[in-house]
Amino acid sequence: MEGVSGNKYGGILRFSRDDPIIVAETGDSSSRKPRADAERNRLRLLDTAKAAFGEKGPSASLEEIAREAGVGIGTLYRHFPTRDALIEAVYRNETMQLADAAARLIETHPPVKALRQWLLLFVDYLGTKYGMAAVFGSVTGGTAALYAACNSGTPEAIALLTDRAVASGEIKLDMDPIDLLRAIAGVASAGPGWQDTARRLIDILIAGMRV
Amino acid sequence: MEGVSGNKYGGILRFSRDDPIIVAETGDSSSRKPRADAERNRLRLLDTAKAAFGEKGPSASLEEIAREAGVGIGTLYRHFPTRDALIEAVYRNETMQLADAAARLIETHPPVKALRQWLLLFVDYLGTKYGMAAVFGSVTGGTAALYAACNSGTPEAIALLTDRAVASGEIKLDMDPIDLLRAIAGVASAGPGWQDTARRLIDILIAGMRV
DNA sequence: ATATTAAGTGGAGGGCGTCTCCGGAAATAA
DNA sequence: TTATTTCCGGAGACGCCCTCCACTTAATAT
Numbered sequence: 296m297e298g299v300s301g302n303k304y305g306g307i308l309r310f311s312r313d314d315p316i317i318v319a320e321t322g323d324s325s326s327r328k329p330r331a332d333a334e335r336n337r338l339r340l341l342d343t344a345k346a347a348f349g350e351k352g353p354s355a356s357l358e359e360i361a362r363e364a365g366v367g368i369g370t371l372y373r374h375f376p377t378r379d380a381l382i383e384a385v386y387r388n389e390t391m392q393l394a395d396a397a398a399r400l401i402e403t404h405p406p407v408k409a410l411r412q413w414l415l416l417f418v419d420y421l422g423t424k425y426g427m428a429a430v431f432g433s434v435t436g437g438t439a440a441l442y443a444a445c446n447s448g449t450p451e452a453i454a455l456l457t458d459r460a461v462a463s464g465e466i467k468l469d470m471d472p473i474d475l476l477r478a479i480a481g482v483a484s485a486g487p488g489w490q491d492t493a494r495r496l497i498d499i500l501i502a503g504m505r506v
Numbered sequence: 507m508e509g510v511s512g513n514k515y516g517g518i519l520r521f522s523r524d525d526p527i528i529v530a531e532t533g534d535s536s537s538r539k540p541r542a543d544a545e546r547n548r549l550r551l552l553d554t555a556k557a558a559f560g561e562k563g564p565s566a567s568l569e570e571i572a573r574e575a576g577v578g579i580g581t582l583y584r585h586f587p588t589r590d591a592l593i594e595a596v597y598r599n600e601t602m603q604l605a606d607a608a609a610r611l612i613e614t615h616p617p618v619k620a621l622r623q624w625l626l627l628f629v630d631y632l633g634t635k636y637g638m639a640a641v642f643g644s645v646t647g648g649t650a651a652l653y654a655a656c657n658s659g660t661p662e663a664i665a666l667l668t669d670r671a672v673a674s675g676e677i678k679l680d681m682d683p684i685d686l687l688r689a690i691a692g693v694a695s696a697g698p699g700w701q702d703t704a705r706r707l708i709d710i711l712i713a714g715m716r717v
Numbered sequence: 718a719t720a721t722t723a724a725g726t727g728g729a730g731g732g733c734g735t736c737t738c739c740g741g742a743a744a745t746a747a
Numbered sequence: 748t749t750a751t752t753t754c755c756g757g758a759g760a761c762g763c764c765c766t767c768c769a770c771t772t773a774a775t776a777t
């Protein structure tokens with residue numbers, strides 16, 4: 296499992312180092328002000344990458360992304376040393392909305408209904424972002440990419456929802472709740488109409504978790 | 507649907523001796539006996555590819571497969587014009603065992619138990635064939651590969667099982683049963699220990715389908 | 718305004734993959 | 748054996764990943 300050295304994407308199976316991405320001006324006092332062109336290029340790359348992943352899935356060509364963004368391939372790699380880093384950066388913003396929605400649903404809905412509602416939102420979300428769905432089922436990206444894409448509050452969001460529902464005594468769940476998302480994303484590889492299937496699956500899952 | 511259409515060479519996708527499906531024998535009596543070395547190479551390729559997919563997933567290098575099989579890359583492409591064609595050929599035999607198991611379970615177990623038992627078998631199967639699990643969630647291969655890998659009786663097998671369970675009035679299911687497999691395969695992208703998760707998921711699914 | 722300097726740029730290049738093409742080898746039929 | 752047909756196999760064109768480093772340029776110091 297770990298020894299897969301023949302992988303053509305050298306960095307894919309490595310976990311990303313801690314967060315080079317968030318700018319977070321935590322007073323690193325000594326240094327000079329960051330260059331303006333660097334940040335500009337970073338944003339251009341993110342924009343282009345988002346579009347590319349959206350329409351070609353997570354294995355879109357990085358060279359092409361750089362070309363379309365009008366920067367050299369070296370610049371892309373400087374900003375995002377691995378494909379995972381780029382994917383993570385792209386979807387970080389995106390998935391934050393899901394996390395926010397979770398907080399809102401918790402305040403306005405009873406436990407199980409909130410959970411169900413959020414899962415439905417998750418399906419909608421996968422629907423609007425083809426690349427996103429692919430990331431979840433990705434083989435190329437594997438676990439690393441999955442975790443990366445999730446590290447924006449999604450695990451916490453669903454954990455919050457399921458914990459509350461469990462605490463209310465209405466459901467029981469003896470597995471990592473993120474696997475519910477994996478299961479849902481699993482049907483996203485089906486053809487058109489998968490969203491209906493996904494929604495039915497949600498109801499099955501919730502019914503199956505009820506005590 | 508459009509994916510596998512690269513079949514410009516006739517008859518390439520013919521399968522081995524006891525395959526009643528494709529052979530179809532439409533009186534091409536005019537031609538000579540197929541060459542022995544061709545069939546030999548085809549089998550060597552299948553063997554090697556099975557091993558390669560098993561340990562490196564469905565994106566294993568075709569060049570390496572050809573090299574290990576001791577044939578030229580051209581020969582590989584002659585027999586299997588696309589990666590999907592090779593994957594399909596490899597897993598056709600494999601999945602037939604699952605279909606057989608379904609028939610057996612139907613005769614020896616009550617409806618729901620048979621279904622559950624078969625799903626557990628499916629998990630075991632994914633476990634022994636890493637490549638197999640990857641195929642289900644594959645992006646590279648996409649839908650085409652998925653369908654290809656499934657076209658060996660797996661859809662029929664699970665349809666049989668679920669139909670029987672539904673007919674018995676014990677469960678209800680308003681979706682393509684193959685999506686149950688997709689959901690299960692979805693958690694296979696998780697890290698080590700995913701098999702336990704998958705088994706718990708099965709129980710949740712079955713509980714959720716109960717009327 | 719000019720010099721200084723370190724961060725940032727971009728593309729050439731090596732390695733590996735996919736896929737096509739076709740001259741030549743090999744097996745079958747006569 | 749010879750003729751005919753099928754099949755082999757690797758060279759070659761091209762794409763992608765990723766590294767490396769000579770050069771550029773924005774931010775500072777003078």
